[in-house]
Amino acid sequence: MSFAESPSRSLELPRLPFRRLLWPAVLVATAILVMLPASALPAWAWKYPSAWQIPLSPWISAFMKWLMERASFGLFTVHDATRAFAWTLDLPLSFAKSLLATGFVQGLGSDAVTIVPAIPWFSMIMVSVVAAFAVGGRQLAIPMALGLVYLVVFGQWSSAMVTLASVLVSSILGSIGGLLLGLACVRWRALDRMVSPVLDVAQTMPVFAYLLPMLILFGFGPVSAMVATVIYAMPPMVRVSVIAIRAVPEEVLALGRMTGCTRRQLTWKMLVPTALPALMVGVNQVIMLSLNVVIIASMIGAGGLGWDVLSALRSLNIGAGLEAGVAITVLAVLLDRFAQALAVRSARPPMRDEAARLFRRRAIIVALALAVVLWLATAFQPEIAPYPDAWRLSTGPFWNQLVSWINITFFSTLEAIKTAILLNVLIPVKRFMLALPWPWVVAIVAIAGWRLGGWRLALTVGLMALFMAVVGLWQASMITVYLCGVSVIISALIGVPVGVAAAQRPKLWRVVEAVIDTLQTLPTFVYLIPIVMLFRVGDFTALIAIVLYAVAPAIRYTAHGVARISPHLIEAGAMNGCTRRQILTRIRLPLAIPEIMLGINQTIMLALSMLVITALVGTRDLGQVTFAALAKADVGAGLVAGFCVAFIGMIADRLISAGAARMKARRGLEA
Structure with missing residues (x-):
């Protein structure tokens, strides 16, 4: 052994046993601590003293109260601003619900008059199947027809359309907001570093936790539920947008600059279209997460299938709950397949067969025209719009008996x-x-972070664990x-x-x-x-x-x-x-x-x-x-x-x- 080699080996030898014995020593110490009597350690080691706790919960509640009662922006208060924002968001949501579920109504209560009826189930099925055929062909059109027929036959149509309206508006807002925030993160790296932990918290925090702030800010109703849904569903779109935009080849950017594109043109005519197939994956995730919280959102006024499942849970009616739950699953599968087909179609070159393309276009126009004619017919003959009760099926009694x-x-x-x-x-x-x-638990978490990722990870996870005790x-x-x-x-x-x-x-x-x-x-x-x-x-x-x-x-x-x-x-x-x-x-x-x-x-x-x-x-x-x-x-x-x-x-x-x-x-x- 040379003299040059001996110092390095002498330094490495003590580290190897330490690393091997670290976790056995932690396990032995943990077992000893569990078996120790309570008097062996100070009282504060077993229960975090209330005098040391940070009253974060009262501080947040007091801040929210001050925000809604006293805070203002000159001519208007925060309460006025949030209510105006809620009214603005309610416009597209009310339009979608009127179009799909309730119809356009003038007046209230007994004085209400239906001006334009909602799209009847048969017209909606025709429009949806045509759209599915145009995007994904027969492979998508047939499952779309079968899924929507299930909603009609099992009596879930009205609730499903309320849920669909809420999910569509939430998904559009979440996708657009996520794309814009993702583009901003790509442009400003500092913003990306700031937004990343916020997205982590938004994805891991339970929806229950921010339902109440939404209620306080926007009031009870479907708008609060929609805002909570957007907050929960938008983070994947932001992350996918950042990854997709950064993955655009440099040659595309170079081509845009050579042709004289401005920054806006480079973004919307080069970057976004090139990244569109990957961006559709984020849209798909937004749709799925929006459907994932429809039941929780129904607690603050969203209604629809979520309310049906929640009511069934409260009454332990497994049949009704299962049918409404399967209806949500059907909607999720149909929207998922439709979004995937859009992603595939966006990356596929256009059809070259002019005759086939012309035939498909004519068939789509005829089917859409027929759907509109049938919809207008329901305005003069409202009795043809509902699905006959005698034709409905239900598996509820079977599941209850089982x-x-x-x-x-x-x-x-x-x-x-x-x-x-x-x-x-x-x-x-x-x-x-x-x-x-x-x-000791905080120390174990910090040690694990140090062994796996160094002192920064140890500090991060250790402080997170300590937070639970401090509050x-x-x-x-x-x-x-x-x-x-x-x-x-x-x-x-x-x-x-x-x-x-x-x-x-x-x-x-x-x-x-x-x-x-x-x-x-x-x-x-x-x-x-x-x-x-x-x-x-x-x-x-x-x-x-x-x-x-x-x-x-x-x-x-x-x-x-x-x-x-x-x-x-x-x-x-x-x-x-x-x-x-x-x-x-x-x-x-x-x-x-x-x-x-x-x-x-x-x-x-x-x-x-x-x-x-x-x-x-x-x-x-x-x-x-x-x-x-x-x-x-x-x-x-x-x-x-x-x-x-x-x-x-x-x-x-x-x-x-x-x-x-x-x-x-x-x-x-x-x-």
């Missing part, structure tokens, strides 16, 4: 399963989380972490094996994909109705609902990660004598771990979003705090609890993303 039969027949078995999981899993984990001193919501936060953690572990134990199996069997994957697509598009509230009827309220009910909703990303990302492994690596392993199990355990799974971790990350996000909704079935976590704040009109408490939920999600996201990037770097994969 759940009742399961409840009666398997009551003892279901109670035994529930009791076993409560006593052996949920209660011990809950007691363990509540027994940990808050400084006085540590216990509720730990209950949230416990229930979310158990749900994510169970989802991973189910999702990873299913994803591995489906990745290697195409027929099985088609079946699994159909199931998880249904689970992801079915409204979250619909999960609760049958589960509450079978298991009643409590943590176990919440656990099942969360697992059902959150298991899809674990399956999808695992299957994607395992399936995308290079065939050359698999062939090399087989040539070296590896068995099928060895190829799976030593090649496929190790290389797919970064993708699997990203799937777990998405599972955590979905679990947190569902956890807030399960507050309706008796959990005592941050979701319950948020829901109680909404009921008490305490805007400060709701926002602070929402920030805690957002910080839990952001801590998990930062740590898992850093871990996945580190694994990819070690394996020489693309970051």
Whole structure:
């Protein structure tokens, strides 16, 4: 050994045992702290002193009160400004609802007179099918027709049109706002750095948390619900816009400058059209997220299918709730397929066959003209507009009877399963989380951040964890972490094996994909109705609902990660004598771990979003705090609890993303 080599090795040797022993030492220390009596540590270590707490909730409530009662902009107050803004937003929303659902009416109450009726169901189906055919051909037109016929036959048409009007206006506003903000972030990097954490909070904060501020600012009604929906649905559009605009080739920009384009022309005639296929992905996400919150938005006056599901949950009417929930799923699938077809069409060259294009154009014009004629006919013969009640179908009684039969027949078995999981899993984990001193939990989070991403990540996640204690919501936060953690572990134990199996069997994957697509598009509230009827309220009910909703990303990302492994690596392993199990355990799974971790990350996000909704079935976590704040009109408490939920999600996201990037770097994969 040379003298030049010895100092470097002498410095490296002590670091290796330290890194290997760090987490075992943390685990041993954690076990010791849990077993210590309460008197072994100062009282402030077990419960954050109220004297040290920051009264953030009263401060926010007082600020909102001052903002609405006293703040002004010279000639008008903030209250006047927000009400004027609400009136402006109500114009397109009222127009869309009148066009699709209620008709254009003059007068109020008994004096109301319908000037122009709403588009009848048969005309709407014709217009929608024609639009689907023009965008996506028969492959889109046939599912569009079948989906809309389902809404009519099962009596969901009126509510579906109210929901569709709200979703269309919210999606248009969210897409335009997200595109404009994304363009601004591309132009000004400083704005991008400022907006990024705000988008993180907006995506991870529960919708419940900012329903109350929307009510205070814009009043009770569909406008407040629409603004809350836009805030929740716009962040993906902003992120997609930034990525899509920055991905435009430099040659396009150079061509625009050479032809003398101004900055505005370069943006709207070169950048945006070139990035349009990618931008349509963001529009698709806005539509899906808007539909995801229609039930929550119905709590503050949105109405439509969301109100039908919420009413069914309150009365435990599984049949009505399931039919309305399936109607939301049908709308989600149809709008999703339509948006995807628009994205494909925007990237496809125009049809070259002039005769075929002329025939399609004539067929579309004739169908639209017929739809308009039938619509005008309903103004003179209103009785032809409604779908006959005698022709309607309902599966409600069947589902109600099925759940009742399961409840009666398997009551003892279901109670035994529930009791076993409560006593052996949920209660011990809950007691363990509540027994940990808050400084030690904050320290563990910071240590994890330091090991995975350095001191900046450690400081970020450590301060986020400390925030939950400082605002006085540590216990509720730990209950949230416990229930979310158990749900994510169970989802991973189910999702990873299913994803591995489906990745290697195409027929099985088609079946699994159909199931998880249904689970992801079915409204979250619909999960609760049958589960509450079978298991009643409590943590176990919440656990099942969360697992059902959150298991899809674990399956999808695992299957994607395992399936995308290079065939050359698999062939090399087989040539070296590896068995099928060895190829799976030593090649496929190790290389797919970064993708699997990203799937777990998405599972955590979905679990947190569902956890807030399960507050309706008796959990005592941050979701319950948020829901109680909404009921008490305490805007400060709701926002602070929402920030805690957002910080839990952001801590998990930062740590898992850093871990996945580190694994990819070690394996020489693309970051």
